[in-house]
Amino acid sequence: MAINLMDLEPIKASTDLSSYTAFIYGIPKIGKTTFIHKLYGSRVLFIATEKRHKVLVGANVQYVSTWTEYLTVLAQLRNPKIKEKFDVVAIDTVENLYQMLEQYILAKYNKTEFGQVDWGKDWTDLKKDWKDGLQMIEKLGYTPVFVSHATQVNVKIPVAGILQEQVNDTMTLVEDKKTKEQYYEFTKYVPDLKDKVMAPINKMVDNILFMTLTTDERLQEHRVIHLRETLQWQAGSTFTGIAPVVPLDAEAYKKAVSDAIDLIDDSQKKEERESTGMEEETLNFDELMAEAKEIAFKLHQAGRMDEVQRIVDETFGAGNKLTDATKHQAQPLFIAVQKLKEIQ
Known part of the structure; x- marks a missing residue:
């Protein structure tokens, strides 16, 4: 900007x-x-x-x-x-x-x-x-x-910290037994x-x-x-x-x-609504794909590719591969990344 x-x-x-x-x-x-x-x-x-x-x-x-x-x-x-x-x-x-x-x-x-x-x-x-x-x-x-x-x-405020017009019948005046300082408790x-x-x-x-x-x-x-x-x-x-x-x-x-x-x-x-200047924010497909591959690789090393495939099936449909996702599928890829993070 x-x-x-x-x-x-x-x-x-x-x-x-x-x-x-x-x-x-x-x-x-x-x-x-x-x-x-x-x-x-x-x-x-x-x-x-x-x-x-x-x-x-x-x-x-x-x-x-x-x-x-x-x-x-x-x-x-x-x-x-x-x-x-x-x-x-x-x-x-x-x-x-x-x-x-x-x-x-x-x-x-x-x-x-x-x-x-x-x-x-x-x-x-x-x-x-x-x-x-x-x-x-x-x-x-x-x-x-x-x-x-x-x-x-419960709130306790020293008497000196409250204006007299703020005092009402919901407050109780108490005194500290040790310091003898007075408080309003409410x-x-x-x-x-x-x-x-x-x-x-x-x-x-x-x-x-x-x-x-x-x-x-x-x-x-x-x-x-x-x-x-x-x-x-x-x-x-x-x-x-x-x-x-x-x-x-x-x-x-x-x-x-x-x-x-x-x-x-x-x-x-x-008369118009305040603009945040970020309404056109879009998902970065390349960054999402890189993140997805990184997480999937770690799960593969841990012998958990069946879990990865389950998430891919849920998100893109049975039989699809994560790496086959296209830039038009940035939104489901975002969801897949979040699910992969959850099991990581």
Whole structure:
């Protein structure tokens, strides 16, 4: 890519809701998946890790049960005809997909737990493959939306670290018996993900939506979306003027985003989706073939050519040879390489 600072133009805010990445989490059965379906309609592809979408009528759902199947979906997302169908790819749920990657890495090294591979290569692969696997969605020109469950953690903050207006009746004032220092102790809602799982997602998303139940002054329950961080929950938005809380409803959220965008000067807005500049990324057939041959050769030396042939049969059809693949078969070759890596 040629760089010319003379042609540099200031960033403008997109008015297209589907161009903004999001992380959505909340309490069980609150309606996270239904919300996403109503928000994006037929333009969202759900990569589902659980078979619980049977009543989500009209939704486009692809179930995956292994990391290899996830890679297969990514390979097909490169297809221009697929790109015409979808704008958004939703991972539902993140924690299950991460577990599939863990199983994939352990199987690759024929281990039962992490930390058994020299130089920590299993941990290195886990971190890199997780980051690359998630970022690939955006690199291919789609907007990623990640879904997770919520959990509560105990938090202790020194009295001096909290503004008086932040104190509420959910907090308990406690004193350390040894130091006599006073703390406010309370629970906070956060995504039910380890830091290493959440880290790359946090860097990718524009908006973090927390969905939960609340009660009004008449003690009636309401489902809401929190869009701003507080001491009690993790949330956040790229829109500085967005409402902190809205009803858990796709139209209400659209209006909140629209109202926030309206606060931006018209000269600083654009209607089209943000381009990643990588939508035309293609598979390099020669590199894939070289990688496939290298892995197949190692497996041949180990007397495992029957496993190689099984994968070739599954991918290209019975009776075909790996070396007979043509450049028009780059996509199935990509899948074959991923399967070979899994048994390596």
